Amino acid sequence: MSYLIASYGITAAVLIGYAWSLISERRRLSGDG
């Protein structure tokens, strides 16, 4: 069960973190943030 949680947890965390960093960068570059 811990392997399963690790797989999905790491995938979700990395994709959400990456999306967050891109949104922040987009806001900064477009002057919205």
Added chain:
Amino acid sequence: MGSEALQTGLERFATRTRGPLGWVLLVLLGVYTWTVIQAPIDSVQGIIQKILYVHPPLAYGAYLGFIFTGIGGAIYLWKESEDWDRFAVAGAEVGIIFCTLMMITGPIWAKGTWGKWWSWDPRLTVTLLLWFIYLAYAVLRSFSEGGSRTARFAAVYGILGVLLIPLNYYVIEIFDNRSIHPDNIKAGEDGSLGAGMGLPFLMGNLALFTAFLWLFLLRFEVETLRARAARLAAGETS
């Protein structure tokens, strides 16, 4: 001049598509989670088999990202439009993210099933090579100052890298099934998925494909905005 007027066709498409696609993604992620929870537990592997619903879709996302890099590079060489160079860069970066996650979830499954994190199996070895090739692409681009010469070199490199994708996919068959990696998933009545496993696998592919597209469009927008900011800083008004 307003920002809308500065937008190119590809950028307008990315901006307009990403919003609705985000809502589709949220719905798909909800359904995906539910189908994975509801999926039957494999009688041989146990619950760890459910990693199947995330690992191959990540691999397909990685393939797609690197194919986008090849397509973007090829069109850049043809049309010399910077938009397509940025398209290639976005594909490579999102592809690397998906490939990295594939290379994390695979060994986690292997540890639970094979008892070891890694094996120098043909599929795993070619996957590592594919990851290195596009990681090198991203690193080289980040260290270069840009310009058409860099973009042309990157385009050719990105196109050549795509040649490794069919080898990566078919390497199990090429090695006459001597690989310890499981066979490629086959759909249909004589497929390799057990009863009740087709729907979560389908939803995993749909959700992560949509996640890939959403991240790709966002990354493309960021790359375009960076290029515009750099032009403005250099005193151009394009």
